[in-house]
Amino acid sequence: MRSDISVRAATQREVPEVVSMFLEVLRLIPYYNELAKHDEAAKYTASNLRTRLRDDAYSVTVAEDDSGLIGFAFTRFDDYVIWIEWFGVDPASRRRGVGSAIIQGLIRTAPTRKAHKIWCDTRITNEPAKATFRKNGFRQIAKLKNHWYGQDFILWERPV
Numbered sequence: 540m541r542s543d544i545s546v547r548a549a550t551q552r553e554v555p556e557v558v559s560m561f562l563e564v565l566r567l568i569p570y571y572n573e574l575a576k577h578d579e580a581a582k583y584t585a586s587n588l589r590t591r592l593r594d595d596a597y598s599v600t601v602a603e604d605d606s607g608l609i610g611f612a613f614t615r616f617d618d619y620v621i622w623i624e625w626f627g628v629d630p631a632s633r634r635r636g637v638g639s640a641i642i643q644g645l646i647r648t649a650p651t652r653k654a655h656k657i658w659c660d661t662r663i664t665n666e667p668a669k670a671t672f673r674k675n676g677f678r679q680i681a682k683l684k685n686h687w688y689g690q691d692f693i694l695w696e697r698p699v
């Protein structure tokens with residue numbers, strides 16, 4: 540991982556900034572239909588993320604450098620596996636290894652969370668996310684046609 544990027548659990552105070560970054564990433568993302576964008580925006584509110592953080596300190600993860608917060612991940616511990624719900628990098632900080640740093644940070648904390656595997660989905664057309672997962676040792680499990688929000692997805696997994 541690049542030494543100028545740190546990945547750690549978010550604090551309660553950072554939640555509003557994380558929500559803003561998430562909403563901006565969601566607004567710009569070209570892979571999701573309007574229904575997905577609308578419902579996902581409604582799901583990850585400050586109140587929701589604060590509750591998640593109280594239940595699981597690792598559920599909201601942030602990446603930062605000297606300039607401040609530059610990336611985030613929302614994850615869920617579920618029967619000893621971790622599901623990555625979302626991860627994203629501030630558009631101005633992309634292609635600098637931040638996405639990989641976030642995934643590696645999640646992998647590092649998996650034993651503390653007693654998880655033996657991390658899994659996630661991507662849209663079939665999301666090449667940056669697919670490349671980031673591949674580069675960090677994830678393998679494609681399956682393709683799901685006409686799935687969440689009526690869209691096509693790939694499922695990925697990585698033992699940890």
Ligand SMILES: CC(C)(COP(=O)(O)OP(=O)(O)OC[C@H]1O[C@@H](n2cnc3c(N)ncnc32)[C@H](O)[C@@H]1OP(=O)(O)O)[C@@H](O)C(=O)NCCC(=O)NCCS
Binds near residue numbers: 632660668
């Ligand atoms: C996916 C995302 C988090 C990647 O973040 P990032 O910081 O740019 O990723 P990295 O710089 O760590 O790149 C990791 C690898 O992915 C690949 N990659 C990343 N962006 C790419 C792009 N636009 N085109 C092609 N390959 C790309 C590269 O192979 C890179 O490996 P390299 O360092 O050897 O070149 C970022 O593009 C993003 O926030 N996208 C919008 C939100 C999103 O799609 N989230 C995933 C939902 S499942």
